[in-house]
């Protein structure tokens with residue numbers, strides 16, 4: 323009889339005394355049908371092995387006595403247990419730090435995930451017979467752009483602390499009308515942040531864990547949005563102020579963000595159009611901030627938003643490159659959202675007024691006129707930057723212009 327290279331030297335270990343911790347891994351490391359040779363001096367093992375093999379659905383092939391007093395038992399691995407371990411790319415710390423990108427790349431993402439692997443980490447041996455799971459986002463091209471693990475690593479490295487990384491002690495006493503304008507802007511920002519927290523959260527439980535890089539990235543995005551809401555509300559109240567107005571148009575606009583059931587459409591509306599437009603808004607707040615604290619809040623949250631926009635563009639570009647029907651779906655989603663807004667919708671008036679005063683920095687009429695000019699310029703810049711982003715995503719110039727103009731006047 324010939325047998326495979328796998329041999330287990332078990333000494334006098336009995337089956338119920340630790341032998342299985344050697345035998346089972348040896349069987350798992352062979353292909354189904356492969357043979358393991360077990361060397362043993364235990365008489366009890368010789369008695370127990372055949373029934374163990376029947377119970378675990380391996381085939382006991384028999385035993386032969388060796389001249390040195392040991393017995394060699396031969397066991398053929400059954401076809402029913404976990405598959406042999408997949409080959410993985412070697413991972414060495416010598417090549418750099420243990421990033422998620424390096425670790426997760428050791429076992430590449432599948433093109434399509436199967437329902438039976440569920441939460442088993444990619445690369446784990448999955449025992450057959452487990453349950454199936456109802457994850458609906460199972461195609462890599464519509465879930466995970468190639469740079470997703472690197473974006474997760476960037477996000478982890480860039481986390482900051484709302485309590486300690488903002489110079490709260492650098493607030494200054496402002497004209498109460500300017501302070502109220504800041505409070506209004508922060509109220510608006512916080513409301514939109516909460517939507518940015520809830521919208522991607524809807525998709526996270528639908529993503530098959532085979533694409534865990536995207537789930538992990540979204541987890542950082544949710545933490546970012548929670549921190550943004552925290553820091554904006556804290557700034558609104560920091561000088562003893564109260565919150566401003568939540569406008570109906572913001573309510574309609576954000577409800578429109580919650581409606582898409584498609585992950586790519588949702589990412590497009592939220593991250594490419596909405597968060598993309600917020601980059602310009604936050605740059606405006608940073609440029610005209612009346613104190614270092616407000617300025618740093620705008621700067622730090624903008625840097626996080628830039629990463630969310632990066633993910634949005636990567637996700638949408640990757641999907642568009644692999645499925646040309648996505649163009650029409652994104653256009654239709656933008657049109658549906660525009661149609662769900664009141665016909666007369668324009669930028670929320672309390673916010674527009676507050677942005678004018680912020681840019682004026684004063685209530686002197688001449689300065690307010692300049693603030694108004696700066697606000698008009700901001701709207702132009704938002705449209706122009708959105709157009710460019712849409713072209714970068716893969717739309718032609720005419721489509722980009724049309725979609726940008728259809729974007730909500732609520733900015734997000």
Ligand SMILES: [Fe+2]
Pocket residue numbers: 515518546547550623627
């Ligand atoms: Fe945010």
Ligand SMILES: [Fe+2]
Pocket residue numbers: 518547597626627630
């Ligand atoms: Fe965001």
